Amino acid sequence: MSMITRTISIEDLLSTYPETVGFLINKNIPCLVCGEPLWGTLEEVARDNGMNDPDIDMLVDELNRLAGRVQV
Numbered sequence: 001m002s003m004i005t006r007t008i009s010i011e012d013l014l015s016t017y018p019e020t021v022g023f024l025i026n027k028n029i030p031c032l033v034c035g036e037p038l039w040g041t042l043e044e045v046a047r048d049n050g051m052n053d054p055d056i057d058m059l060v061d062e063l064n065r066l067a068g069r070v071q072v
Contacts, residue, residue: 004063006043006056013042017067027059 004013010031013020024031029049031038038045042063046056 004042004060004067006046006060007041009041010038010045013063017063020063020066023063023066029059 004017014031021031029045029051031045040048042060043056046059051059
């Protein structure tokens with residue numbers, strides 16, 4: 001599988017890496033509405049929730065670590 005990036009859709013993120021749901025919720029980033037993924041990319045949803053570029057970079061890094069996709 002490929003690395004998680006800012007441009008991954010929320011739907012693809014949750015279907016490929018279901019373990020990220022709780023992580024995103026703990027980061028106060030809504031990713032589900034009535035059990036369905038939000039529309040948009042990870043970056044769009046993060047920006048809508050007040051995150052800036054450094055915050056989003058850190059979020060992407062943390063998600064990749066959680067998913068076991070860290071580049072060495």
